[in-house]
Amino acid sequence: MNVAILGTGYVGLTTGACLAYLGHQVYCVDADPKKIEALERGEMPFFEPHLADVVADAKENLRFTTEYAQAIPAAQVIFIAVGTPPGPGGAPDLRYLEAAARGIGEYLGPHFTVIVNKSTVPIGSGNWVDSLVRDAFQKRGGSRAGGSFAVASNPEFLREGSALGDTLYPDRVVVGADEEPTAEVLYTLYRPILEQTFTAPAYLPRPEAIEAAPLISTDLASAELIKYAANAFLSLKISYINEIGLLAEKVGADIAQVAKGMGLDARIGTRFLQAGIGWGGSCFGKDTAALVATAAEYGLHMPIVMAAREVNKKQRERVVDKLLGELKILKGRTIGLLGLAFKPNTDDLRDAPAVDIAKRLIERGARVKAHDPVAMDRFRQEHSNCEVLLCASAEEVAEGCDALVLVTEWPEYRELDWESLAKSMRSAFVLDGRLVLDRTRLSRAGFRVSGLAG
Numbered sequence: 001m002n003v004a005i006l007g008t009g010y011v012g013l014t015t016g017a018c019l020a021y022l023g024h025q026v027y028c029v030d031a032d033p034k035k036i037e038a039l040e041r042g043e044m045p046f047f048e049p050h051l052a053d054v055v056a057d058a059k060e061n062l063r064f065t066t067e068y069a070q071a072i073p074a075a076q077v078i079f080i081a082v083g084t085p086p087g088p089g090g091a092p093d094l095r096y097l098e099a100a101a102r103g104i105g106e107y108l109g110p111h112f113t114v115i116v117n118k119s120t121v122p123i124g125s126g127n128w129v130d131s132l133v134r135d136a137f138q139k140r141g142g143s144r145a146g147g148s149f150a151v152a153s154n155p156e157f158l159r160e161g162s163a164l165g166d167t168l169y170p171d172r173v174v175v176g177a178d179e180e181p182t183a184e185v186l187y188t189l190y191r192p193i194l195e196q197t198f199t200a201p202a203y204l205p206r207p208e209a210i211e212a213a214p215l216i217s218t219d220l221a222s223a224e225l226i227k228y229a230a231n232a233f234l235s236l237k238i239s240y241i242n243e244i245g246l247l248a249e250k251v252g253a254d255i256a257q258v259a260k261g262m263g264l265d266a267r268i269g270t271r272f273l274q275a276g277i278g279w280g281g282s283c284f285g286k287d288t289a290a291l292v293a294t295a296a297e298y299g300l301h302m303p304i305v306m307a308a309r310e311v312n313k314k315q316r317e318r319v320v321d322k323l324l325g326e327l328k329i330l331k332g333r334t335i336g337l338l339g340l341a342f343k344p345n346t347d348d349l350r351d352a353p354a355v356d357i358a359k360r361l362i363e364r365g366a367r368v369k370a371h372d373p374v375a376m377d378r379f380r381q382e383h384s385n386c387e388v389l390l391c392a393s394a395e396e397v398a399e400g401c402d403a404l405v406l407v408t409e410w411p412e413y414r415e416l417d418w419e420s421l422a423k424s425m426r427s428a429f430v431l432d433g434r435l436v437l438d439r440t441r442l443s444r445a446g447f448r449v450s451g452l453a454g
């Protein structure tokens with residue numbers, strides 16, 4: 001099928017590359033000419049494992065442009081995958097969505113086209129996009145009845161760091177459409193994924209457990225709500241274990257054992273149950289805020305979701321409190337941060353706890369050094385006014401530090417030569433913000449170790 005994807009960010013580029021890999025003809029469109037120029041040179045605009053491989057494998061079916069006029073007219077399916085960042089008051093800023101919808105209306109072709117909201121958008125956005133497209137279509141002289149198009153919702157559940165695997169081998173595909181023929185187009189598009197009939201790339205083998213991907217076929221509003229409800233649930237699972245962690249510390253319980261004992265109950269599950277610094281990234285904060293804002297429009301409160309947000313915010317403050325408790329004075333101290341990205345295997349710094357923690361420490365007069373395996377270039381570009389001393393290695397961070405904080409659980413940080421790190425520090429204290437370090441080994445190396453929950 002002919003597909004256009006608007007927005008070549010984490011979601012749009014991953015979707016475009018995977019659909020092209022499956023054999024569809026894909027045009028990826030972005031408003032940012034620098035991104036498109038880089039993609040045309042074969043450079044990825046962000047770090048995501050295997051993205052460059054899939055883009056290279058699919059290059060015969062994949063084109064890049066900044067021009068809607070090139071991509072839209074022939075498209076049978078148009079994905080909107082533009083950003084929906086948080087706006088003032090919690091509701092998302094929909095200006096990019098609006099521009100994309102109007103742009104589609106201006107160039108819509110004469111055949112039946114399915115327009116798909118893949119961006120995370122508030123409930124009711126399907127109808128709004130429909131009216132914006134129709135408006136723009138009529139303004140350019142299209143018939144009163146409007147072009148032959150329908151809007152569907154296909155929320156995205158990929159995780160940065162495993163985006164390609166999540167797209168090719170999803171837990172489920174959700175399609176929201178109010179008319180059956182609209183949904184049919186998306187089943188056809190996704191059939192190789194739904195039925196797992198494509199040849200898996202050698203670098204991304206099909207997990208053994210996967211035979212087919214379940215399809216949830218529903219109405220527009222339900223699909224839109226599924227996305228927010230899922231992200232809010234994951235957020236509150238993390239905040240819940242962090243709240244239990246506070247009590248665990250008081251009563252002398254081991255939060256890692258508590259989480260394991262809870263999580264092995266199949267009704268609960270072990271994932272998203274690691275106590276620590278809490279969530280960051282572009283989605284959980286903005287999506288929980290949007291859910292609360294949507295509920296408020298209907299006169300509803302969402303105390304559980306609001307509490308999850310509050311607990312998460314406090315975890316970042318607790319990092320500073322813990323360091324203060326250990327070092328007594330932060331002024332003039334040197335604190336080393338291991339990890340800047342909001343999670344491993346990405347360079348995404350949106351709402352990254354490390355940035356927040358660094359700013360809080362600097363405000364209190366501490367000097368902050370940091371390392372990240374992939375996110376330091378992005379940090380230089382996006383946070384040039386944040387006075388963090390970036391170091392080429394974890395060893396360089398540790399040198400002369402009063403404390404280290406493990407902020408992002410990159411696997412390589414577990415394997416550091418902790419003995420020599422301890423020797424190079426002014427005081428060998430490590431705050432394991434993700435509960436992943438081997439405490440016995442670190443103690444043997446001469447470290448005092450603490451987590452956020454004891």
Ligand SMILES: NC(=O)c1ccc[n+]([C@@H]2O[C@H](COP(=O)([O-])OP(=O)(O)OC[C@H]3O[C@@H](n4cnc5c(N)ncnc54)[C@H](O)[C@@H]3O)[C@@H](O)[C@H]2O)c1
Pocket residue numbers: 006007008009010011012029030031032035081082083084096097099100118119120121156157158159160282283
């Ligand atoms: N990043 C994730 O892990 C993730 C996961 C699931 C859902 N989502 C949702 O998907 C959407 C996109 O997220 P992202 O992280 O890929 O965003 P992003 O910021 O990485 O990418 C958005 C892209 O859209 C481009 N753009 C903006 N306006 C445009 C326009 N009018 N036409 C064409 N391109 C335009 C921007 O230049 C940018 O490259 C958001 O709604 C987000 O909530 C993100």
